[in-house]
Amino acid sequence: MGAAGSSRCIVLVPGEAPVPPGLLAALRRRRVEVAIARDAAAVMVELATRPAAAVIAVEPGSVRHLLELERAVQRYYAQTGLWTYRPGTGQ
Numbered sequence: 001m002g003a004a005g006s007s008r009c010i011v012l013v014p015g016e017a018p019v020p021p022g023l024l025a026a027l028r029r030r031r032v033e034v035a036i037a038r039d040a041a042a043v044m045v046e047l048a049t050r051p052a053a054a055v056i057a058v059e060p061g062s063v064r065h066l067l068e069l070e071r072a073v074q075r076y077y078a079q080t081g082l083w084t085y086r087p088g089t090g091q
Contacts, residue, residue, distance in 0.1 A: 008033040009054040020087045040069040054081040
């Protein structure tokens with residue numbers, strides 16, 4: 001990952017949904033530091049605390065305020081990528 005937080009990413013998992021173990025395992029194999037956030041506001045707090053190379057939204061259809069989060073990340077943390085992950089689909 002790039003210089004924007006080096007090898008750190010924020011995994012956004014909505015509500016009480018489980019964190020996908022396959023995703024975590026893949027990130028750890030690549031020595032990526034992972035922070036877990038449960039909502040869009042928590043992602044912004046994480047980014048304000050310490051930059052990250054990417055935000056990965058798990059089950060993006062279930063994430064409230066995802067569009068607003070995308071806009072805020074693009075505006076205030078343009079160096080941070082916003083990706084989506086759907087367990088079981090390889091996406």
